[in-house]
Amino acid sequence: MRKILVVGAGQSGLQLALGLQSKGYEVTLMSNRTADEIRSGRVMSTQCMFHTALQHERDLGLNFWESQAPRIEGLGVSVAGPTGEQPGTTPRVIDWVGKLDGYAQSVDQRVKMAGWMETFAQRGGQLVIHGAAVSDLDYFSRTYDLVLVSAGKGELVSMFGRDASRSPYAEPQRALAVSYVHGLGPRPEHPEFDAVRCNLVPGVGELFIMPTVTLSGRADILFWEGIPGGPLDAFKGIKDPAEHLALTLELMEKFVPWEYARATKVELTDAGGTLAGRYAPTVRNPIGRLPSGGLVLGVADVVVANDPITGQGSNSASKCAASYLDSIVERGDEPFDESWMQTTFDRYWETAQHVTKWTNAMLGAPPEHVLNLIGAAGDLQPIADRFANGFNDPSDFENFFYDPTLTGAYIAEVGESQGPAGERVP
16 A cells, blocks of 8 residues: 655645545645644635536545535626725726536635544544654655645745746735625625625725635635735734724725625624735745655645635645546556656646636736726626636636637627627527
């Protein structure tokens, strides 16, 4: 039986550990926190997983919270006009919602990671609670057939050098601020179904709102992404959760009053329901070399870390874990050598490259043809639906998003197929 060490107990590390365990590998999982510490700690992320990523969980029988989490059936975009003089007067110049072909869901990672970790141990996996250092991996690499590093922060990441050719940004492009809340009202435009709402404030940043399930049941995530140095870059140094939420709501009232209108009665889900920070989106070389010469393979955001502006983090982690699992199983008894490690990453990169390209594009000022596309989606429902489903399959953006000629042709094609009132022409 081949022995594999997985370092890091996030979406990718746990999904991979549980997947390998189900395939008969002898798996050790190393985490710097216990399940109880994760469950009682601070929120770790925003997350909204779309159909393909959710299916990877279903395939492994790990969709434990599917019946509890809200079914997210749409993805909406609103664009703010010039900020009004008085609070609550900023207009919307664009507002639409696209329907997803398969529903999305969000589960607070404190719930999921704690539950998955306990499942791994119950199924006979060896769980080691220890914050691993490079020296630890140097020792373990001699006793395991393969060491996978899925801990995306700290000393271990330094083993994986930055790939400058795939990392256009050296500095963070957004300041991030998250609040998990109860008491948010529905969007009046579609009270009958849940949707992720993407609110774009040109030159300022973005507010994302997504339904989720947390420790205390149904909730919603309020997530500001602020351009550094701008008015949304205001959360640094705020430690008090109540102050964090108050500032979140104050900024909503000023920049996205249509969302503030349904947030006047919200309260934090718990004392750990806020998070703030920033990081530079980075692609790294996938193979880490230990002082002894041993090799380790980086997983998910250790090697491909994108800004959360496109909501791809947990999706990419799930897709990476699924891809790596296939590569490991297909390897059979052959050695997990450097060549195999590079090939395994390259296989994942075939998917990940589309996420990185799209995310980096969304971090910049949108060009005219993209603005035209987003505007057209308000009049042409097929465009809104296709844009929404791009969150599940970002490779489709190659066909209609980046190239002005392709974008223009696509808008014209859809326009010709629709009647004056947006109804399809027979």
